[in-house]
Amino acid sequence: MTLTESISIERVKKSRLSTIDFSNLGFGNHISDHMLVADYKDGAWHEPKIIPFGDMMMSPAMLSLHYGQTIFEGMKAFKNKNGEIIVFRPQRHHQRMNKSLERMCMPTLSEEYFLNSLSALIEVDSDWVPTAEGSSLYLRPFVFAFEAKLGVKIADEYKFMIITSPVGPYFAKPVKLKVEEEYVRAAEGGTGFAKCAGNYGGAFYPTLIAQKQGFDQVLWTDAKEHKYIDESGAMNVMFVLNGKLVTPKLTTSLLDGVTRDSILTLSSSLGLEKEERKVSVAEIEEGFKKGTLTEAFGVGTAAVVSTIASISIHGKNYELPVVNENSFQLRIKKKLNDIRRGNEPDVHGWNYTIK
Numbered sequence: 103m104t105l106t107e108s109i110s111i112e113r114v115k116k117s118r119l120s121t122i123d124f125s126n127l128g129f130g131n132h133i134s135d136h137m138l139v140a141d142y143k144d145g146a147w148h149e150p151k152i153i154p155f156g157d158m159m160m161s162p163a164m165l166s167l168h169y170g171q172t173i174f175e176g177m178k179a180f181k182n183k184n185g186e187i188i189v190f191r192p193q194r195h196h197q198r199m200n201k202s203l204e205r206m207c208m209p210t211l212s213e214e215y216f217l218n219s220l221s222a223l224i225e226v227d228s229d230w231v232p233t234a235e236g237s238s239l240y241l242r243p244f245v246f247a248f249e250a251k252l253g254v255k256i257a258d259e260y261k262f263m264i265i266t267s268p269v270g271p272y273f274a275k276p277v278k279l280k281v282e283e284e285y286v287r288a289a290e291g292g293t294g295f296a297k298c299a300g301n302y303g304g305a306f307y308p309t310l311i312a313q314k315q316g317f318d319q320v321l322w323t324d325a326k327e328h329k330y331i332d333e334s335g336a337m338n339v340m341f342v343l344n345g346k347l348v349t350p351k352l353t354t355s356l357l358d359g360v361t362r363d364s365i366l367t368l369s370s371s372l373g374l375e376k377e378e379r380k381v382s383v384a385e386i387e388e389g390f391k392k393g394t395l396t397e398a399f400g401v402g403t404a405a406v407v408s409t410i411a412s413i414s415i416h417g418k419n420y421e422l423p424v425v426n427e428n429s430f431q432l433r434i435k436k437k438l439n440d441i442r443r444g445n446e447p448d449v450h451g452w453n454y455t456i457k
């Protein structure tokens with residue numbers, strides 16, 4: 103029995119595929135024909151269904167709207183040069199999703215259930231996976247409390263859903279960051295390591311203030327002293343400092359990015375020593391002054407690598423050197439893309455092929 107035979111499928115009457123301009127996709131503008139929905143009820147996850155993408159009914163008393171039990175993941179599927187569809191490291195995303203679920207007192211999913219659901223949906227909408235270099239099908243699994251009740255409680259009913267979106271190459275301008283010294287995204291012991299919705303809602307306001315001041319994003323620092331760097335927006339941050347790849351070590355206040363882990367794993371093959379440790383704002387400022395800080399960039403699924411143009415520290419703006427073809431960030435981005443497209447061997451077993 104194939105995966106799609108074990109999951110019930112209701113197909114769209116008419117696909118919207120022909121209305122999509124694949125040469126001008128952008129990010130998140132289009133959602134594919136189908137979605138996957140599964141219910142958690144009576145203590146168990148039930149058989150997922152694939153149905154046409156569309157609005158759904160919910161109670162205004164749905165618990166996730168009031169008390170925030172909602173988490174998500176974000177990953178990508180690619181067509182490689184042989185025309186096969188591969189998903190990048192879905193097992194690692196699944197592990198992280200379960201960590202988010204546990205932190206929010208929500209029911210976890212088995213790896214098999216998660217991968218089968220993902221594979222079946224991608225198979226049904228396989229024509230939505232773009233073929234152009236740099237394009238991909240963005241995959242958005244999420245889980246939220248569905249039970250309707252007004253009291254503050256851990257919900258007993260949930261929905262697991264997956265929606266997908268074809269996305270184009272991400273041409274991000276180098277970003278201007280501001281070290282945040284007033285507001286906090288996450289404190290140790292909080293939910294910063296979980297991909298839960300509230301983290302993003304709470305980050306909008308400080309980010310908006312930074313944008314009004316002419317920056318693109320804030321560089322979050324630790325909640326206690328604002329002395330150590332956590333991450334930026336929905337990206338982990340990396341520095342090339344004194345010729346080494348330096349990144350904040352994982353704590354409960356920052357997200358364990360799959361891109362971060364992949365780049366750390368590949369760094370030695372590009373001849374760079376890596377350091378995962380506390381990174382202070384003071385040493386970054388010193389690196390700017392001495393010229394030992396040669397690169398800074400954000401890393402995440404959406405853009406892979408986002409060049410950082412400048413960092414404002416205590417109100418003083420420091421510019422990074424302009425990136426060139428020898429920059430570590432461009433070489434590592436190319437290497438990751440080459441592994442995904444099948445131009446380089448996948449020695450770490452990161453590519454998950456949809457049959």
Ligand SMILES: *Cc1c(COP(=O)(O)O)cnc(C)c1O
Nearest residue numbers: 336337338357359360361402403
């Ligand atoms: C998703 C996310 C990242 C990047 O994680 P990837 O797995 O590399 O996409 C980093 N920080 C935050 C806050 C995020 O939500």
